[in-house]
Amino acid sequence: MMRYLLTFILLGFCSASQAVLNIEITEGVEGSLPIAVVPFQWTGGVKFANADVSAIIASDLARSGKFSPLPNKDLVAYPKQPEDVHFPSWRMIGVDHLVIGGVKQEAPDQYLVHFRLFDVLKGEQLLGYSFAATRSSLRSVAHRVSDHIIKSLTGLTGAFDARISYVTARQSPATKGVTYLLQAADTDGFNAQNLLTSSEPIMSPAWSPDGEQLAYVSFEHGIAEIFIHNIYTAKRELVSKFKGINGAPAWSPDGTRLAITLSKDGNPDIYILDLVSKSLTRITKHWSIDTEAVWMPDGKSLVFTSSRSGKPQLYQIAVAVNARPKRLTFEGNYNANASISSDGKTVCFVKGENNSFKVAVLYLDTGLIQIVTDGPLDESPEFSPNGSMILYASQYKGKPVLEAVSTDGRHKQRLGLSDGEVREPAWSAVKK
Amino acid sequence: MKNYLLVVLMAMTLAACDQNVKPDADAADDSSGAQVGAVDDAGAGQALSVSYDEAAINDANSVLASRVIYFDFDSSKVTGDFVELVKHHGKYLSANAGASIRLEGHTDERGTREYNVALADRRAQSVKRLLMFQGASSSQITVISYGEEKPAQLGHDEEAWGLNRRAELVYQ
Numbered sequence: 001m002m003r004y005l006l007t008f009i010l011l012g013f014c015s016a017s018q019a020v021l022n023i024e025i026t027e028g029v030e031g032s033l034p035i036a037v038v039p040f041q042w043t044g045g046v047k048f049a050n051a052d053v054s055a056i057i058a059s060d061l062a063r064s065g066k067f068s069p070l071p072n073k074d075l076v077a078y079p080k081q082p083e084d085v086h087f088p089s090w091r092m093i094g095v096d097h098l099v100i101g102g103v104k105q106e107a108p109d110q111y112l113v114h115f116r117l118f119d120v121l122k123g124e125q126l127l128g129y130s131f132a133a134t135r136s137s138l139r140s141v142a143h144r145v146s147d148h149i150i151k152s153l154t155g156l157t158g159a160f161d162a163r164i165s166y167v168t169a170r171q172s173p174a175t176k177g178v179t180y181l182l183q184a185a186d187t188d189g190f191n192a193q194n195l196l197t198s199s200e201p202i203m204s205p206a207w208s209p210d211g212e213q214l215a216y217v218s219f220e221h222g223i224a225e226i227f228i229h230n231i232y233t234a235k236r237e238l239v240s241k242f243k244g245i246n247g248a249p250a251w252s253p254d255g256t257r258l259a260i261t262l263s264k265d266g267n268p269d270i271y272i273l274d275l276v277s278k279s280l281t282r283i284t285k286h287w288s289i290d291t292e293a294v295w296m297p298d299g300k301s302l303v304f305t306s307s308r309s310g311k312p313q314l315y316q317i318a319v320a321v322n323a324r325p326k327r328l329t330f331e332g333n334y335n336a337n338a339s340i341s342s343d344g345k346t347v348c349f350v351k352g353e354n355n356s357f358k359v360a361v362l363y364l365d366t367g368l369i370q371i372v373t374d375g376p377l378d379e380s381p382e383f384s385p386n387g388s389m390i391l392y393a394s395q396y397k398g399k400p401v402l403e404a405v406s407t408d409g410r411h412k413q414r415l416g417l418s419d420g421e422v423r424e425p426a427w428s429a430v431k432k
Numbered sequence: 433m434k435n436y437l438l439v440v441l442m443a444m445t446l447a448a449c450d451q452n453v454k455p456d457a458d459a460a461d462d463s464s465g466a467q468v469g470a471v472d473d474a475g476a477g478q479a480l481s482v483s484y485d486e487a488a489i490n491d492a493n494s495v496l497a498s499r500v501i502y503f504d505f506d507s508s509k510v511t512g513d514f515v516e517l518v519k520h521h522g523k524y525l526s527a528n529a530g531a532s533i534r535l536e537g538h539t540d541e542r543g544t545r546e547y548n549v550a551l552a553d554r555r556a557q558s559v560k561r562l563l564m565f566q567g568a569s570s571s572q573i574t575v576i577s578y579g580e581e582k583p584a585q586l587g588h589d590e591e592a593w594g595l596n597r598r599a600e601l602v603y604q
Contacts, residue, residue: 201581204546223576224549245553245577248546261546263577266557268550289550305547311506312547334506337544350544357542377588379544398588424545 031410032068033153035061035097036090039072040115041080045105050190051138053103053113053145059188060146060160063404065389065411066153070095082116087123095120097153101145109134113141117149127152139190159385160187163231163428165195165205165214166402170420181420182216184231187427189415195229204424208251211428215239215249215258226260228275240273250294250302259283259293259302270304272319283317284325292337297344303328305336312336314349314362328362331369335360337379341387346407348372348381348390359392361407372409380424383407391425480516480566484524489531489603495520499601501559502594506543508554510562518559521601522566529569534602535559537577538584540593549579555599 040054058069076093079085079100090098101115114130127148133141140161147158165184172179182196182205196202200219207214214229226240226249240246244263251258258273270283270293284290286308293304301318306325308315311333315325329335334352341347344364351360356375362368373392381392387407394403394414402415402425415422489496499521501514510518525531537552556575563573585595 201578203549203579203581219578219581244575245549247549261550263550263553268553289547289554291550292544292546305544312543334543336547352543355542377541395588 032066033097034070034095035067035099036070036075036095037061037099038075038078038080038101040100040113041102043102043104045103045111047103048135051135051142053138053142054099054101056139056142056188057099057115057146057149060143061149063160063188063413064146064150064154064158065406066150066156067097082118082125085118087118087120090120097126099149103138111135111138113138113145115145117152139186143186143188154388156386156388159389159427162187162385163207163211164391165207165426165428166422167202167205167424168420168422182214182229184214184428193231195231195234204248205426206249206251207426207428209253209255209429214426215251217247217249226258239275245291248292252295253297253299259295259304261291261293270302270317281321283319283321283323294338294340296340297342303338303340303347305338314338314347328364329369337381339382339390341383341407342385343387346383346387348383348407350379350381359390359405361390361409370409372405372407373403373412378403382426384427385429391427393423393425480519480523482520482523484520484527486528486531488524489528496524499603501555501599501601503555503597503599505540505593505597506551508551508558510558515562518562519566522563522568525563525569525572526567529572532572532574532604534604535573535575536582536600536602537575537579538582538596538598538600539580540596541580541583541588542593543580545579545581549577549581552579552599553577555597559599559601 037054037058061067061069076089077086080102085098098118098120099115104112106112111133112130113133116125117127118124119126129148131141131144143161146160150156150158163184164187165182168181168183170179177199180198180200180202181194182202183192183194185192196218198218198220203217205214205216212230212232214231215226216229217224217226224246225238226246228237228239240260242262242264245261245268247261249258249260256275258275260271260273261268262271267287268289268291269285270290272281272283283302286306288306288308290304290306293302295302301316303314303316305312306315313335314328316328317323317325332351332353336350338347338349347362347364348359349362350357351371357378358371358375359373359378359381360369360371372390378392378394381390383390389404389406391402391404394401396414400421400423402422403412405412488494491497495517498517501510501518535556537556539548539552553575556577560573560575564570583596584598585592
C-alpha cells in the first residue's frame with residue numbers, strides 16, 4: 001500500500017542529454033525528525049532558480065529519510081542571523097533543529113555559502129560553516145551542507161555530495177534499434193552527464209573508490225568487454241576482453257584490483273584482475289555459475305552468486321587461491337546480486353520467490369533476512385555509501401525506474417526518467 | 433508503431449513453431465557440467481544420419497530454417513524437439529567446414545542481470561556441445577551471451593518470457 005505522505009518533484013537540469021531524473025518521495029516519513037530550513041538570503045547578487053541552495057538542502061534532508069523539513073508556509077519566522085532566532089517560537093511548533101544561512105556573491109563567479117545549524121531545544125548552535133562556490137558548483141556545495149548536517153545529527157557520513165551512474169535504454173522507432181546510454185548525475189538527478197552512447201548493451205557500471213572512474217561492460221564491439229572510464233578526463237581503457245563473458249566488474253576497496261566474471265576456462269568463474277600488473281588470479285573453480293562478486297570492506301573476501309547448490313545463492317570466499325566458499329543464504333531458491341554496506345555488517349541482494357523479485361537485507365551477525373521492497377521485478381540493489389539507503393532498479397506502471405529505500409524498508413523514493421528506461425544504478429563514494 | 437507490429441508478428445511466428453515454451457517452477461537443473469565431452473542431454477548420444485550440402489541453409493522449407501532454441505526458466509538444458517533441431521544444424525556445420533555461426537544466448541528479464549549473462553552463456557554452450565557432438569568444429573562457432581539485455585519480445589508475462597529464454601543460431 002503506497003502512502004503518498006509527502007510528494008515533491010524536482011525537475012532535473014540536464015546539460016549533456018535529454019534524460020532527466022525526477023525524484024519523488026513515495027512512502028513513509030514517520031519517525032523522521034522535524035527540521036526547519038529557512039530560505040537562504042542572497043546578497044550581492046540575484047538568486048538563480050537552478051541553485052536554490054536552501055531548497056536543495058531541504059530536499060536532501062527529506063530524501064535521507066531521517067528528517068521531515070517543514071514546508072516554507074509553516075515557518076514561524078525567517079531569521080537571517082543567529083541573533084534573530086527566537087528559539088521558543090520554534091519549540092512551539094515542535095521543530096527540533098533549525099538551519100539558517102545565506103549566499104553572498106563576492107565577484108562575478110564567486111559565491112560564499114554560509115549556514116548555521118541549531119539545536120532548538122537547547123538553544124545552541126551545533127554547526128557553522130561557510131564554503132566558497134562558483135555558479136556551477138553551488139548545487140554541489142548545497143549537497144555538502146546537507147552531508148554536514150546529516151553527519152552532525154545522525155553520525156552517518158552524508159552521501160549527497162556524490163554522483164550516481166545508471167544505464168538508460170531508449171527504443172528508437174526510426175532505426176528499430178535501442179540506444180544505450182551510460183550516464184552520471186548528482187544524487188538528486190541534476191547535472192546529468194552523458195558518458196557513453198552505444199547501439200549495443202552497456203551493463204554493470206561500478207564506481208572506483210575515489211569516485212573518479214567507472215568500470216563497466218560494453219558490447220560496442222559485438223562482444224562483452226570491460227572498460228574503465230575516467231569521468232573527469234573521459235579517458236577510457238579496455239581492461240578485459242577474454243573469450244566469452246567479461247562481466248560483473250567490482251573494485252577492490254583500495255582501487256587497485258577488479259573482481260570480474262570470465263568464462264574463458266569453460267564456465268562463468270570469478271577472477272581478480274590486478275589493474276597495475278594486469279595479472280589475473282582465478283578465485284572460483286566450479287562447473288556451475290559463479291558471478292556478481294563484490295568485496296567486503298576489508299578487501300579480504302568476496303561475496304558472490306553461485307548456482308553450485310542447484311539454484312543461485314550467495315557465498316563468501318577469501319581472496320586467495322583454492323579458498324573454499326561459505327554459503328550465506330539458505331532460504332528460497334533465488335538469492336543473488338549482493339551489495340555490502342560500508343561497515344561490512346549488512347548485505348542487500350535480490351530475492352526471488354514465486355515469480356517476484358524483491359530486494360532483501362541480510363544481517364551477517366544474526367543471519368536474519370528482511371525483505372524491504374515490493375517487487376515484482378526489483379534488481380541491481382546497491383547501498384548508498386553510508387549504508388542508510390539502498391538504490392535499486394524497479395518497475396513502476398510497467399516502466400523501469402530507479403527507487404531508493406531506507407535499509408529498514410520504511411522510507412521509499414522513486415527516481416523516474418522522463419524519457420526511456422533507466423536501470424543499474426551505482427552510487428559513488430565521494431565526489432572529487 | 434510499425435516497428436512494434438513487426439515485433440508482434442515475429443513473436444507470433446516464433447510462438448507458432450515453438451511447442452516447448454512453458455513456465456517451470458522446478459525445471460530440472462542442468463548439472464551436466466560444461467566439461468566438453470560430458471554431454472548427457474537427452475538423445476544427444478545418437479548421431480544423426482543426414483547430410484546437407486552448402487545450399488541447404490538457404491532452403492526455407494528445411495528444418496535448418498528454424499534457428500531458435502527455447503529453454504525453461506533458470507535452465508540451460510536443451511530439451512525435447514530442440515535436441516533434434518540442434519543436431520541437424522550440427523550435421524550441416526560438420527558437412528560444410530566453410531560455414532560458421534554466431535551462437536547468441538539470451539534469458540528472460542527475471543533474475544539479476546549478470547547472473548542472466550552467465551545463464552545465457554551456459555545455454556549457448558549447451559547448444560555448442562550438441563553441435564560439436566555432430567561433428568561441428570569449435571572454430572565454426574562463436575558464442576556470445578547477452579543475458580536479458582536483448583529481449584525478442586517486450587512484455588512482463590509468461591508469453592514474453594518464454595520467447596526470450598532462447599539461444600539463436602546466426603549463420604555468418
